[in-house]
Amino acid sequence: MASGSIVIEQCPACKEIVWEDEWTIIGDTIIHERCRRQFIRDMTGMSEAQFVRLSGASEIRKDIEGLKQNMNATLEYYLQRIQQLEQELNEIEKRNRG
Secondary structure, three states, rough: OOOOOOOEOOOOOOOOOOEOOEEEEEEEEEEEHHHHHHHHHHHHOHHHHHHHHHHHHHHHHHOOOOHHHHHHHHHHHHHHHHHHHHHHHHHHHHHOOO
């Protein structure tokens, strides 16, 4: 439900008021979050099928990047943990020898 202050008087996509809790910006145009898809389609002249293909590819790219970042962070954690455990093991083995 919309509330708060009015951001703009008229969304270019649906012609309704845009409230402060429901807006996004594309380029330098403020629109409703819910109108994003329609606005992009209208702005670019894409068909629904073209938009779905493009946005689907974009979402997959974002997912891939997110997974790569998570994988790198996880790998870094495990490498550090292995190094710590190896150091602890070396210290224990030194004490047992000496």
